[in-house]
Amino acid sequence: MPGATSEKFEAHHERVAPDQYFEPHVHAADQLALIPGGARVRVGDSRWHLHGDHFAWVPALVEHEMQMVGAEDMFSLYLEQSIRLPQQRWGRPLVLPADPVGIAIVQSLCARQFHHARLDASLALLLEILSSTEESYDALAVPADPRARQVAEAILHDPQEQRDLADWSAALGVSSKTLHRAFLADTGLSFTQWRTRARVYAAERLLVDGTSVQETAEIIGYGTTTGFIKAFRQVFGSTPAVYIRAKRRARTGMPARRSPA
Numbered sequence: 104m105p106g107a108t109s110e111k112f113e114a115h116h117e118r119v120a121p122d123q124y125f126e127p128h129v130h131a132a133d134q135l136a137l138i139p140g141g142a143r144v145r146v147g148d149s150r151w152h153l154h155g156d157h158f159a160w161v162p163a164l165v166e167h168e169m170q171m172v173g174a175e176d177m178f179s180l181y182l183e184q185s186i187r188l189p190q191q192r193w194g195r196p197l198v199l200p201a202d203p204v205g206i207a208i209v210q211s212l213c214a215r216q217f218h219h220a221r222l223d224a225s226l227a228l229l230l231e232i233l234s235s236t237e238e239s240y241d242a243l244a245v246p247a248d249p250r251a252r253q254v255a256e257a258i259l260h261d262p263q264e265q266r267d268l269a270d271w272s273a274a275l276g277v278s279s280k281t282l283h284r285a286f287l288a289d290t291g292l293s294f295t296q297w298r299t300r301a302r303v304y305a306a307e308r309l310l311v312d313g314t315s316v317q318e319t320a321e322i323i324g325y326g327t328t329t330g331f332i333k334a335f336r337q338v339f340g341s342t343p344a345v346y347i348r349a350k351r352r353a354r355t356g357m358p359a360r361r362s363p364a
Contacts, residue, residue, distance in 0.1 A: 129164050
């Protein structure tokens, strides 16, 4: 569904199937994508597992492919290179945290046409926000090594997957040390750390959709709710209940309540 357009950019809102796949392709313009349900993305040599609080920045003419992961919507802005922000980093693929104001602007631009003055003001504000936004390093990188990537994709497909590195090394005919080195080199995380993040990111989507903490823990493979809450806190810095409350307040613009402590 086309949204706002001008000589410098186009905005599109696309309804997608939860597992829809977009084959490798390129765009003549820079792309800023927001996928609330999450997606696995390959952009150039980078592979990411994105959750709904990420913007993906894909520079013009860089090949990319996307696999939706439970998503139903994709919001994209296509920007002419002439209005690309001046910092050197915008010439390479980026993952950026999507704050509530930025999300609101992108979704609004994708929803309807604007008078030119309002369109220019909205775009200028979005570019100002992006310019001062630090690159996000919480996107889950997917290993480039084909054997480690096979392990990663199995876990992303089924977070309950319980096999450890020894099990995977036997199944793939490769040593545990080789798989460990591949995960560490390609993602910056050990296999155990990577699997924890994959599970917790899957949990975040379930919790946002209203699934209880106990049920979520079971779905993603934790034997106890306590173990899941501990893992969630390690990744997001708070318990699931506190995180979801803060996320809902941010989306509605309500200030967070101060703790009585």
